Amino acid sequence: MIEAENLTKRFGNLTALRSLSCRIDRGCIYGMVGSNGAGKSTFLRLITGIYRPEEGSVAVDGEPVYDNPAVKSRMTFVPDELYFVNGATMERMAACYAAYRPSFDRDRFRFLTESFRLDASRAIRTFSKGMKRQAAIILALSCRPDYLFFDETFDGLDPVMRGLVKGLICEDVAEKQATAIITSHSLRELEDTCDQLALLHEGGLVLESDVTGLKTQIFKIQIAFREPFGQDRFEGLNIQHYAQNGSVANLIVRGDRDETVSRLRQLDPMLLDVLPLTLEEVFTYEMKNLGYSFDDVLEKEASREEKAV
Helix, strand or coil, X not given: CEEEEEEEEEECCEEEEEEEXXXXXXXXXXXXXXXXXXXXXXXXXXXXXXXXXXXXXXXXXXXXXXXXXXXHCCEEEECCCCCCCCCCEHHHHHHXXXXXXXXXCHHHHHHHHHHCCCCCCCEHHHCCHHHHHHHHHHXXXXXXXXXXXXXXCCXXXXXXXXXXXXXXXXXXXXXXXXXXXXXXXXXXXXXXXXXXXXXXXXXXXXXXXXXXXXXXXXXXXXXXXXXXXXXXXXXXXXEEEEEEECCEEEEEEECCHHHHHHHHHCCCCCEEEEECCCHHHHHHHHHHHCCCCCXXXXXXXXXXXXXXX
16 A cells, blocks of 8 residues: 655755645556646655655555665656666666566566567667667566556557556556556546546646546536526536537536436426546546636637738
């Protein structure tokens, strides 16, 4: 189990993470999304003991992480910016890992290298971006860790390789009760893979939910009436977004779906549809509520171009 309490990290005058608290259980795939600079990478570096927090604490199975080799030996971390020993091949990197990680499984390393169709004797510097990402993932999974951390895991991977990586991560979590934390800007990838999802913004945790709950607690309503109406017709609902075109209105609502539908049916609409939202749509609306939207910028740019013409 990973427990973070009031975790704060600063770099000079910049606060990268502020008072973040969360609990991540064993056997969970935990996805993290957020705006650029939200603190996702910083959070992973705090959990893995690369950074020391200015305030708060982080513990794994009750043990502090920073300056604790025993706890760190149970983790692997694949960062966004990859690093390999200069001139190294995958075979040389495997030897380095095995030298300080007794759990390193050479049989699995060979199996994964063959599965990904990589040449373990070839210099990694000659690999493409996607191949380097594959190499880092193979080395991490070959350590057979209890805790796996991936920053922008699927960046540079083609669809086939993304599917293979997701399958391997899920396999480790299911078989070993391992825990994986994944950060990604690809919400579709997280939707298919993660049990829980956290949304970070400006160094804080603003939303945390299991994926199923997140998609059912915020949803889209399409509704129409025979008589004229406006948004005031829906007083009492937690409306995140409202748009109306003639007699049809589209609402993004947060709350209990069954209760909301029951209340709306009492208004005797001639049309009432409940539509699911993708995680990408949920993320977009949540970020808009936090003021992170560029719609006004795009509208101003379009207006400027029209005037120029």
